[in-house]
Amino acid sequence: xxxxxxxxxxxxxxxxxxxxxxxxxxxxxxxxxxxxxxxxxxxxxxxxxxxxxxxxxxxxxxxxxxxxxxxxxxxxxxxxxxxxxxxxxxxxxxxxxxxxxxxxxxxxxxxxxxxxxxxxxxxxxxxx
Numbered sequence: 830x831x832x833x834x835x836x837x838x839x840x841x842x843x844x845x846x847x848x849x850x851x852x853x854x855x856x857x858x859x860x861x862x863x864x865x866x867x868x869x870x871x872x873x874x875x876x877x878x879x880x881x882x883x884x885x886x887x888x889x890x891x892x893x894x895x896x897x898x899x900x901x902x903x904x905x906x907x908x909x910x911x912x913x914x915x916x917x918x919x920x921x922x923x924x925x926x927x928x929x930x931x932x933x934x935x936x937x938x939x940x941x942x943x944x945x946x947x948x949x950x951x952x953x954x955x956x957x
Contacts, residue, residue: 832953836914836941839948855912863892868911875909878940903930907937914941
């Protein structure tokens with residue numbers, strides 16, 4: 830189980846439900862297609878920015894996405910897809926440790942939001 834955040838391109842006229850449905854349709858349409866060269870460059874740039882901010886992030890690159898995972902016990906994982914960015918935080922922390930881990934996740938969200946202009950959606954709260 831994890832606490833999940835999504836970053837998605839959002840039209841101000843759309844509800845979050847519409848944005849998420851559109852993102853899900855795009856994921857189905859793209860299927861297992863590899864990233865385009867332009868998308869790969871954009872995602873590599875985001876990954877580089879995150880790693881410059883936090884050198885404990887280790888990347889794994891596939892044809893479809895880039896994933897960054899912290900090497901410590903925070904349980905934070907960042908997934909970069911062409912039409913969606915996601916941060917998952919494992920639920921195993923409590924108290925001060927949980928606050929510290931969420932601060933790290935929020936710092937990643939700030940970087941990604943600032944670089945993409947996309948909006949953050951908190952699925953647990955059902956809002957941005």
